[in-house]
């Protein structure tokens with residue numbers, strides 16, 4: 001086997017600029033074992049090194065209108081005789097990907113014109129046929145976008161490229177199954193591409209695809225065969241008059257709205273192979289990625305976030321260096337007599353480490369938050385290194401789930417240690433809650449979603465076996481690991497505090513509006529959210545509008561920015577509160593940055609109404625079900641960041657003042 005080629009950096013100039021600027025050159029995609037190139041060669045010359053048959057796979061069908069995807073099988077398309085599914089990883093199953101073999105099969109470098117796949121006939125006297133045809137029509141009908149199946153060849157999407165405004169090309173990794181011209185004569189998006197689609201109340205089925213495959217030949221580079229570097233298709237609607245002698249020049253394949261006469265649909269395809277040695281295998285995804293004109297917006301988003309970070313850092317630096325310094329110098333003056341009335345944060349030194357109310361819940365949240373934080377960091381880091389590129393389907397989700405399971409130990413440890421520090425005694429409850437509370441909520445939510453999917457018969461429903469496997473991972477691996485972490489956490493002494501806590505709690509003076517808890521918490525989340533909302537738009541797009549997400553370099557940067565803003569905003573507000581002699585900072589620091597999750601929720605609601613055209617109760621419930629999971633995870637994540645930043649800050653400032 002040939003050694004893998006070192007990866008090429010994506011060639012787009014903006015990309016290059018991005019990568020060199022943020023010095024994350026290593027974030028450029030490179031490919032992994034298991035994703036090594038496959039060589040193809042013509043029939044008769046194939047051997048160990050290359051194969052001649054090309055198999056197309058087909059993924060689930062989905063549309064922007066419905067979050068419920070459908071399996072290819074449920075439609076009455078041509079089916080592959082020997083059905084075999086490629087093995088899927090956990091992430092793919094969780095995301096509802098169902099890849100199966102398609103009936104399109106051909107040999108490398110053998111052009112085919114107008115090849116028949118199969119013929120489907122619909123008889124008006126057969127009840128079943130009407131149902132099948134109606135279902136097919138319902139797939140074409142969607143108020144804006146018909147369902148789009150996704151063909152996959154050599155682990156790469158077959159894209160449908162078309163011109164959008166200003167002569168830009170947009171490549172879509174799926175194609176519509178057909179389109180409907182509404183009774184008032186309005187063609188839907190997919191119908192606009194052909195002016196022959198002009199009959200009112202008529203369905204036009206795309207029963208023919210022209211596939212063009214671009215390959216990179218190894219002949220001049222000394223290796224055998226060729227690698228596929230691009231695949232595009234063009235859907236066409238052709239009525240084949242004679243199903244045994246296809247010519248592919250008939251009128252469009254029309255299916256009237258009323259089923260009044262027998263209908264016959266013949267599916268066909270053509271394949272064309274084109275050699276282009278200037279496209280490298282390692283950068284074969286680039287044309288899909290750069291055809292998405294997002295990079296500028298990404299830049300805007302990063303700049304926007306950097307401004308916020310600079311602003312906050314300036315504030316924090318000012319406080320740290322000037323105010324705090326002055327405070328500490330004043331507090332520590334030896335010759336200072338009692339005469340000067342003390343005020344400010346030093347006053348609360350006897351209360352600032354008073355254990356919080358509901359310390360159990362806080363410690364459990366923090367344990368879970370730590371687990372999520374490490375998981376997110378590691379996943380993003382790996383994604384950024386290219387290990388989880390879009391070419392490696394489902395890898396991101398698999399990686400996240402596996403990491404989460406393995407990170408039970410830090411969760412147990414952090415939760416136990418903090419709980420002990422808070423003076424808690426019910427350690428068994430603490431351990432069990434750490435292992436069960438948040439995963440339990442997520443699982444219950446997930447399970448309910450699945451019930452809905454099962455009832456709706458969607459392919460996104462997770463098979464029962466996978467659900468059992470998830471439970472096994474949770475109870476069999478994650479929970480014991482949490483117990484181990486908790487054991488070590490409880491064995492250690494509780495965290496040492498720089499000042500002693502007084503017996504009697506101090507009265508908290510009347511607070512101004514801005515230092516009251518609720519306004520502080522609400523304000524705290526605004527800045528971190530401001531840093532992420534543009535990125536959030538792309539993430540939501542990739543989840544709900546089925547667009548590909550690949551900008552992990554950016555995402556990693558945004559992650560770091562979020563980390564900094566959450567910490568700084570919390571420290572800043574914490575300082576103001578302590579100066580106002582309000583010492584209840586434990587929960588408040590968690591909630592201040594955790595409130596970002598509430599903004600996330602509001603944004604998700606806004607996104608739902610402004611961007612998605614989801615119809616149907618099931619889809620809506622699913623959307624909000626998944627959103628709730630996201631919000632909960634994000635709440636724990638940001639809250640934990642804020643808490644530990646503030647914890648560090650409070651420890652620091654009280655350890656430098658002299659307290660008698």
Ligand SMILES: *[C@@H]1O[C@H](CO)[C@@H](O)[C@H](O)[C@H]1NC(C)=O
Pocket residue numbers: 109110111272273274
């Ligand atoms: C297939 O068609 C393309 C485009 O028409 C042509 O360039 C190529 O030589 C053909 N290949 C074969 C093997 O005939």
Ligand SMILES: *[C@@H]1O[C@H](CO)[C@@H](O)[C@H](O)[C@H]1NC(C)=O
Pocket residue numbers: 275276277278279
């Ligand atoms: C090969 O692909 C490159 C990049 O897409 C394109 O610019 C070039 O025109 C293609 N060459 C041929 C011979 O088609």
